[in-house]
Amino acid sequence: MRERALSAAVLVPVLLGVVLVGGLGLAAAIAIVTVFVARETFALLRLAGHPTRAALGTVLALAFLFEASFPEILEGSGLLLVAIGVILVAASSFVERDPRIGLTTWVATSFGATYVALLAFVIRLGHEAPAIQPGSALAGLGPERGWILLLLLAVWSYDTGAYLVGRQFGRARFLSHISPSKTYAGLVGGIACGTVVVAALLAALGQAPIHALALGPLVALAAQAGDLAESMLKRAADVKDSGDLIPGHGGMLDRVDSFLFAAPVMTLYVVAFLA
Numbered sequence: 001m002r003e004r005a006l007s008a009a010v011l012v013p014v015l016l017g018v019v020l021v022g023g024l025g026l027a028a029a030i031a032i033v034t035v036f037v038a039r040e041t042f043a044l045l046r047l048a049g050h051p052t053r054a055a056l057g058t059v060l061a062l063a064f065l066f067e068a069s070f071p072e073i074l075e076g077s078g079l080l081l082v083a084i085g086v087i088l089v090a091a092s093s094f095v096e097r098d099p100r101i102g103l104t105t106w107v108a109t110s111f112g113a114t115y116v117a118l119l120a121f122v123i124r125l126g127h128e129a130p131a132i133q134p135g136s137a138l139a140g141l142g143p144e145r146g147w148i149l150l151l152l153l154a155v156w157s158y159d160t161g162a163y164l165v166g167r168q169f170g171r172a173r174f175l176s177h178i179s180p181s182k183t184y185a186g187l188v189g190g191i192a193c194g195t196v197v198v199a200a201l202l203a204a205l206g207q208a209p210i211h212a213l214a215l216g217p218l219v220a221l222a223a224q225a226g227d228l229a230e231s232m233l234k235r236a237a238d239v240k241d242s243g244d245l246i247p248g249h250g251g252m253l254d255r256v257d258s259f260l261f262a263a264p265v266m267t268l269y270v271v272a273f274l275a
Contacts, residue, residue, distance in 0.1 A: 133206025165189025226261030
């Protein structure tokens with residue numbers, strides 16, 4: 001517990017600092033995180049019995065991040081990158097003597113690259129975010145930093161609320177075959193906590209807080225789904241943590257799993273209703 005607290009005391013200020021830097025500094029930081037997450041993801045897939053082309057998958061994930069970071073250069077290239085990635089991974093799998101292994105390699109690598117590439121939506125959210133109204137509490141941050149901060153605090157508040165409420169009142173569990181610690185009370189508490197924080201931050205960004213009634217639960221449920229998806233991957237690999245990079249917290253994937261699903265969901269909502 002002491003290790004976990006010390007790691008959190010270091011990680012939280014660093015993460016907030018990176019978000020506040022924004023721009024290329026943020027993109028570079030997410031690229032580094034992507035490499036670590038890819039390494040852990042492909043290791044878990046191998047432990048689960050699925051051969052992969054880890055290096056190629058990592059390069060493809062970084063390509064998606066590059067596309068998100070420079071939309072003015074590669075605008076509309078996302079689908080093209082998917083197509084090229086699927087083709088390259090398929091071609092690399094042809095050398096397997098057993099077609100069943102080749103097929104598994106193709107599918108597992110394509111999945112791993114796509115899964116890790118969801119981190120690129122953190123960058124995409126910053127590019128798609130609407131302008132912050134002048135005079136708003138967070139107007140000085142600018143749209144990129146302000147909206148990514150909203151994502152960060154929304155996910156953290158959901159995790160915190162789910163943990164505290166679940167620990168105090170959690171009895172009935174759900175999906176215990178994937179993650180035995182998840183409770184309905186924790187889910188409700190996390191959604192409530194996340195919604196309140198999202199409402200406050202929307203107001204600080206000059207947006208109508210009423211949007212939190214939809215955006216709060218959507219981001220919270222996406223964060224929970226991201227956590228469960230990683231838990232399923234770890235269960236299949238028969239490990240407790242994705243790695244041991246962060247003392248007391250496991251691997252990098254253990255820290256960002258919720259953001260893999262929450263970032264695209266928030267980006268979609270912002271583009272559809274707020275941009």
